[in-house]
Amino acid sequence: SLDNNKFISSSKDVIVFRKGLLNPVTELQFRRYVSIYGDNLENDVLFWKEVQAFKELYHVHSDESLIQEKVAVIISCFIDSQIPPNIQIDISPDMAEKIVERKYERTPYLFREAQFTVFRHLFRFWDKFCTFRGNHAEEKILPTIERIRKHERAKQRAEQQRLDELALKEAEEKKVTLCVI
Known part of the structure; x- marks a missing residue:
């Protein structure tokens, strides 16, 4: 059906977008591009990247103190910042609060919902960015x-x-x- 094809093409687009965020040149261009549209959008890209690095750190069984330090840095930079506003990315206050409450849980999924939320938010700009870049x-x-x-x-x-x-x-x-x- 047509809806099924839409899903398939959009899932391909999601994969291409994810690869773009993982490519340092494309990521920088996209990060600067989205900053035109809102203050938090550039932070959303940086947050997504930092969470990817956190998950990689977690999966290579890094030292517990290193993992906790990474969690603390991500939270203090993006989720409970000393610089107003406290929440520096596009997530709800409830989501931020849950992350802060769970920050000592040893799980690679601590930031999963927040990362998915900013990814979805950023994805809306991908087509416009690709058109811009193509021109x-x-x-x-x-x-x-x-x-x-x-x-x-x-x-x-x-x-x-x-x-x-x-x-x-x-x-x-x-x-x-x-x-x-």
Whole structure:
């Protein structure tokens, strides 16, 4: 059936996406590309990579203290950060809380649900990235992404400034109204 074919092609796409994340050049390009669309997206890619490294560490039967150190680093960087917001990746507060509560359990699956969640979130950008990459020479990909990022950040700053000025104007108008009453 058609639905079955959709699933087959999408599972192939998922495999290609996973291979892309495991390729250092593609991963860097994709990570910088998704950062155009949101602050956490770049962290989502880094988190996915760190969890892959954690699972590899776990499966080669590394020293327990090394594994616990890796868990602590992943949690402090992405899930319970000292830098606001505490959660630096696209997962729910409940999911983050469960991971923190279970951080001493010896399991390679500690981050499984969170890794799957960010993977699914990132996968939505893969087709657009592939199209973008296909339209640019290899050596132009990162410079073009950086130019777009700069432009987007400038637009966001201008919009934030506009909103701040609007809020200030409204506050001043309320103050004038209160003084008149």
